[in-house]
Amino acid sequence: MTRAVLIGAVLGVSYTLSPLTVIGCAALTALLYWAARDLGPRERTWFLGVMIFALALRLAAIAALFLFADPARPYANFFGDEELFKSETVWLRNVGYGLPMSPADLIYVFDDVGRSSYVYVLAYLQALVGDAPYGNNVMNVAVYLGAVAILTRYMRAVYGGVTALAGAIVLLFVPSLFSWSISVLKEPPYILFATLELICAAEIVRAPTWARRITAAAGVIFLAWVLGSLRSGGTELAIAGTLVGVPAGLVATRPRLFWASLVAVPVVAALVLMQPAVQQRVTKALQDTAFLHWGHVATPGYSYKVLDRRFYSDVGRRNVYTMNAPEMARYTIRAAVAFVTVPRPSEIESRSMLAYIPEQALWYAIVVLLPLGVAAGLRHAPVVTCVLVAHGLVASAMVALTGGNIGTLIRHRGLTLPYFTWLAAFGACALVRWSASRQARIGVSPTRSIHGTR
Amino acid sequence: MALVDDQGRLFGRWNVVDGLIGVVLLALIPLLYGAFLLFRPSASSLTSIEPARVIAGNEVEFTVRGNNLRPYMRVSFGSEQGITYLFQDATKAVVPMRGLAPGVYDVILYDNAQERGRIPKGLEVVPLERPEVQLDLIGSFTGVPDVVVKQLKQGMRVEGVGELLRLGRPQPASTRTVLGSGVLLDIPSSGLFNVPAVVRGTCALVPRNGVVNCVANDMVIMEDVVLKATLPVGAAMFQVDQLKTSAPEETITARVRFAGDRSVIERLKEGDRDVRRQNEFAASGTILSLSAPRQASTSIGVAVPAVPGVPPFAATELAFRDAVLRLPAQQVGGRWHYAARSLEIGGLLGFTGPGYELRATILSVDAPSRATP
Numbered sequence: 001m002t003r004a005v006l007i008g009a010v011l012g013v014s015y016t017l018s019p020l021t022v023i024g025c026a027a028l029t030a031l032l033y034w035a036a037r038d039l040g041p042r043e044r045t046w047f048l049g050v051m052i053f054a055l056a057l058r059l060a061a062i063a064a065l066f067l068f069a070d071p072a073r074p075y076a077n078f079f080g081d082e083e084l085f086k087s088e089t090v091w092l093r094n095v096g097y098g099l100p101m102s103p104a105d106l107i108y109v110f111d112d113v114g115r116s117s118y119v120y121v122l123a124y125l126q127a128l129v130g131d132a133p134y135g136n137n138v139m140n141v142a143v144y145l146g147a148v149a150i151l152t153r154y155m156r157a158v159y160g161g162v163t164a165l166a167g168a169i170v171l172l173f174v175p176s177l178f179s180w181s182i183s184v185l186k187e188p189p190y191i192l193f194a195t196l197e198l199i200c201a202a203e204i205v206r207a208p209t210w211a212r213r214i215t216a217a218a219g220v221i222f223l224a225w226v227l228g229s230l231r232s233g234g235t236e237l238a239i240a241g242t243l244v245g246v247p248a249g250l251v252a253t254r255p256r257l258f259w260a261s262l263v264a265v266p267v268v269a270a271l272v273l274m275q276p277a278v279q280q281r282v283t284k285a286l287q288d289t290a291f292l293h294w295g296h297v298a299t300p301g302y303s304y305k306v307l308d309r310r311f312y313s314d315v316g317r318r319n320v321y322t323m324n325a326p327e328m329a330r331y332t333i334r335a336a337v338a339f340v341t342v343p344r345p346s347e348i349e350s351r352s353m354l355a356y357i358p359e360q361a362l363w364y365a366i367v368v369l370l371p372l373g374v375a376a377g378l379r380h381a382p383v384v385t386c387v388l389v390a391h392g393l394v395a396s397a398m399v400a401l402t403g404g405n406i407g408t409l410i411r412h413r414g415l416t417l418p419y420f421t422w423l424a425a426f427g428a429c430a431l432v433r434w435s436a437s438r439q440a441r442i443g444v445s446p447t448r449s450i451h452g453t454r
Numbered sequence: 455m456a457l458v459d460d461q462g463r464l465f466g467r468w469n470v471v472d473g474l475i476g477v478v479l480l481a482l483i484p485l486l487y488g489a490f491l492l493f494r495p496s497a498s499s500l501t502s503i504e505p506a507r508v509i510a511g512n513e514v515e516f517t518v519r520g521n522n523l524r525p526y527m528r529v530s531f532g533s534e535q536g537i538t539y540l541f542q543d544a545t546k547a548v549v550p551m552r553g554l555a556p557g558v559y560d561v562i563l564y565d566n567a568q569e570r571g572r573i574p575k576g577l578e579v580v581p582l583e584r585p586e587v588q589l590d591l592i593g594s595f596t597g598v599p600d601v602v603v604k605q606l607k608q609g610m611r612v613e614g615v616g617e618l619l620r621l622g623r624p625q626p627a628s629t630r631t632v633l634g635s636g637v638l639l640d641i642p643s644s645g646l647f648n649v650p651a652v653v654r655g656t657c658a659l660v661p662r663n664g665v666v667n668c669v670a671n672d673m674v675i676m677e678d679v680v681l682k683a684t685l686p687v688g689a690a691m692f693q694v695d696q697l698k699t700s701a702p703e704e705t706i707t708a709r710v711r712f713a714g715d716r717s718v719i720e721r722l723k724e725g726d727r728d729v730r731r732q733n734e735f736a737a738s739g740t741i742l743s744l745s746a747p748r749q750a751s752t753s754i755g756v757a758v759p760a761v762p763g764v765p766p767f768a769a770t771e772l773a774f775r776d777a778v779l780r781l782p783a784q785q786v787g788g789r790w791h792y793a794a795r796s797l798e799i800g801g802l803l804g805f806t807g808p809g810y811e812l813r814a815t816i817l818s819v820d821a822p823s824r825a826t827p
Contacts, residue, residue: 010479073526074566074567102535103533
């Protein structure tokens with residue numbers, strides 16, 4: 001009884017101070033309880049320990065932001081872009097309530113720059129609980145951790161507990177994703193809905209009944225629409241990832257079809273690409289992405305170039321629309337290489353760039369382990385593996401072809417991590433298993449070699 | 455009963471550590487509430503604005519005073535947002551503003567989210583009183599169809615132009631059109647008409663770029679300008695040929711000396727009229743008498759104003775010739791004016807005769823003798 005009263009009092013005070021913090025943490029607690037419901041004691045301890053540690057770190061970061069905020073400003077932000085979400089959502093709420101507000105704000109509230117449907121969600125939440133400049137951060141933490149918990153549970157069922165836990169640790173503590181997850185940006189909800197879309201795409205094939213498969217397909221369509229409303233290109237990414245990943249998964253489960261497709265797919269692709277209409281569309285698409293890339297190169301900060309030199313002499317960027325086939329080929333190859341390697345440690349020019357090195361090292365490890373994970377995954381869970389690879393590659397292509405600013409590339413490359421991390425973790429597990437079995441074959445106890453003498 | 459028993463329980467009931475945690479949590483509640491009261495943003499308000507009455511058209515730096523003002527606030531005057539908000543301290547800020555139309559405005563304070571304070575009708579912007587003058591605009595309704603010609607009546611008030619004092623006979627349309635910098639060409643329009651007219655219009659004296667212009671309907675009134683006249687059947691163009699004040703017009707004589715190339719000087723004839731403006735109501739001087747052409751000494755030069763890009767004309771055989779002109783003139787500010795140009799001894803007078811154009815130096819101005827009562 002006393003405990004209940006105490007908990008009630010603490011919750012009441014907390015809710016008064018920050019309603020969204022209480023709502024977000026309560027929702028996350030319920031989700032974690034669900035996610036850990038049938039885990040063994042050891043795995044449950046690890047899973048909840050990692051999630052609670054991740055939550056505590058994030059809440060501490062948000063508390064520090066609040067405590068060290070400049071009183072000359074209405075609230076503090078981790079990123080400049082948060083200003084848009086924090087202010088615009090309050091203005092939108094005010095418009096809904098008919099509250100008088102500054103004429104300038106009334107103009108900006110309907111500005112199309114950075115428009116995302118998440119603005120309306122946050123506006124609605126703040127209509128319910130009042131202004132929440134820091135509560136929004138906590139809500140996004142809950143959303144992101146919820147996405148990781150859901151993905152962890154799903155991947156555990158597909159690839160096993162160790163892979164799932166390793167993937168979760170990467171997604172929770174990679175610096176760029178950590179930063180995103182505590183910000184009031186659209187990335188946390190985007191990753192949540194991308195997670196759900198990915199699961200729906202895989203379940204189109206994996207679901208045991210036709211009713212569930214159809215529901216999963218409808219879920220993909222709905223979630224693709226949601227993703228498009230959150231971020232431009234989200235719909236295309238989801239649809240393309242599903243249209244490539246699901247058939248590839250179906251083919252991968254049928255060995256004869258798989259071997260036949262290895263021959264047929266390149267031939268069909270070549271025939272399709274020989275069509276003038278297709279060539280025209282591909283050319284236009286590549287020129288458009290090159291135009292965006294040039295724009296990113298011209299933004300403040302550190303940039304990298306992937307086009308031929310002649311295109312950068314035209315500040316109007318219209319030169320890219322004169323790109324010919326060899327130039328497009330070079331641009332595509334350089335963009336792919338840059339996506340994987342930038343920022344190269346040997347090219348780091350400033351101390352601030354040094355901060356990227358740990359994440360870059362982890363990224364290189366993921367890139368190295370990815371092929372192993374794909375190879376092992378195709379044998380173990382071909383559909384999910386194909387869906388993950390397809391979504392990851394489509395996201396990579398979008399980021400690689402348009403990127404030109406190193407900071408932006410690293411941020412956007414994080415979009416591919418929810419797809420590639422699981423495969424890399426599975427690859428690492430496969431590597432350890434292979435190493436252990438090899439040592440067993442040559443007569444060394446794997447237990448002794450991995451864990452030492454007990 | 456022991457305070458803490460051998461099981462580590464407080465009063466035999468609670469674990470000591472649990473109890474301590476409970477005490478800390480209970481203590482946190484008043485602490486948090488106290489912190490909330492201490493750090494809660496105080497309500498902001500406005501108390502005054504200086505100046506509270508300004509003249510329209512000027513940029514003004516308003517000083518707003520209030521309570522708990524903050525650096526990120528903004529101020530608007532009605533729906534007009536201040537240019538910026540310069541925070542001085544928690545009780546004072548400066549808000550520059552320009553372009554406020556005459557009227558009474560609420561002064562409104564906003565934070566980053568919404569309105570936080572207001573001084574109802576706190577600012578009055580009064581219109582700038584500008585001197586207004588009347589000018590007679592001699593010109594033509596140009597390029598107008600027959601239906602418009604029939605609507606024009608002497609004495610009628612034409613919206614956008616003024617009162618129609620005199621109306622001439624319709625002529626085939628010819629509109630002076632700008633074809634380049636300083637290049638004007640009369641372009642005819644078939645089936646349409648020019649109707650010469652004298653219109654009395656009112657305009658305000660407005661300082662612009664270091665000079666004073668007479669402005670009506672945001673248009674500077676000057677020769678060659680086209681005003682948009684609104685008639686019952688629609689809009690029409692009124693092209694100004696010449697401007698006059700409303701002072702009475704009198705006929706004066708002026709002695710002038712024409713100078714230029716001998717071949718042009720010899721074209722002057724007594725009775726020639728200044729026909730620069732082909733408008734029956736335009737002031738037009740006449741040559742009353744002429745002296746014989748005289749050879750100019752070689753030291754005399756003629757400055758010929760050049761159009762940009764065109765080399766100055768150089769006379770090869772210079773001559774000059776004195777003449778007496780009869781000029782319809784108006785006396786404004788004690789000086790005589792012909793076609794709105796001041797007649798000063800030593801000044802220049804342009805004269806466009808039949809087939810030639812010359813400039814003359816004014817030697818004397820002879821005002822008419824007024825009959826004494």
